[in-house]
Amino acid sequence: LTPSDGGSIRFAGQDVTRADEPALRALRQAMQVVFQDPFSSLNPRWRVRDIVAETLHELIVPVVYREATALIAEHHASGHDVVIVSTSGAEVVEPIGAMLGADHVVATRMVVADGAYTGEIAFYAYAENKAVAVRDLAERHGYDLTASFAYSDSATDLPMLEAVGHPSVVNPDRTLRKEALARDWPVLDFTHPVGLRDRLPQMSTPSRPVALT
Numbered sequence: 001l002t003p004s005d006g007g008s009i010r011f012a013g014q015d016v017t018r019a020d021e022p023a024l025r026a027l028r029q030a031m032q033v034v035f036q037d038p039f040s041s042l043n044p045r046w047r048v049r050d051i052v053a054e055t056l057h058e059l060i061v062p063v064v065y066r067e068a069t070a071l072i073a074e075h076h077a078s079g080h081d082v083v084i085v086s087t088s089g090a091e092v093v094e095p096i097g098a099m100l101g102a103d104h105v106v107a108t109r110m111v112v113a114d115g116a117y118t119g120e121i122a123f124y125a126y127a128e129n130k131a132v133a134v135r136d137l138a139e140r141h142g143y144d145l146t147a148s149f150a151y152s153d154s155a156t157d158l159p160m161l162e163a164v165g166h167p168s169v170v171n172p173d174r175t176l177r178k179e180a181l182a183r184d185w186p187v188l189d190f191t192h193p194v195g196l197r198d199r200l201p202q203m204s205t206p207s208r209p210v211a212l213t
Helices: 021-036 044-058 066-077 090-100 128-141 155-162 174-183
Strands: 009-011 014-018 061-065 083-089 104-113 116-123 149-152 166-170 193-195
Touching: 061 066, 066 193, 083 090, 083 128, 090 104, 104 128, 128 155, 149 155, 155 166, 155 174, 166 174
Parallel strands: 083 104, 149 166
Antiparallel strands: 009 014, 014 061, 061 193, 104 116
16 A cells, blocks of 8 residues: 555555545544543544554445455465555554455554554654565564565555565556666556455465565
């Protein structure tokens, strides 16, 4: 996954979730209530997670490209672990990762003290930090990054793509396309969006890991 502006998250460079303006407005209003609640400082973290999960379930219709779901299924069938790496907050990325059947999620994390958000960022999953997180994950789980795969649409993810042995770009921006062509990296085109809840194929439990980002 790579980050996207305006209420969506991307897998392999493509929107995973899309929300219309009323849905986004409902989410903002619910979040505003949490942080205006005088008792929210007691433990707002679980409330934020609950609100995001409920909104994703009831208001936002997840969308993913058919090619992306096929790619996830292909990697799982080959015994690979699927890892979503996103600049978006973990509170949003983790439930999306669960819907996609991801084995691990790397996302931006906020500082939590006594169950409450402090407003500080513990880890910003962006650019070089994504590569650092992927290397750390590989070390902890015994992944061979030279045999691993990575996918992105953004030139800001070049460090992450360079960290693996099999990088590919998907519907890349102009800068990333130029880099991919210069480095002879595969350039993939995803063109068939489908509803995630209705069309996501069943995915097998992986046996041997290769990071897919």
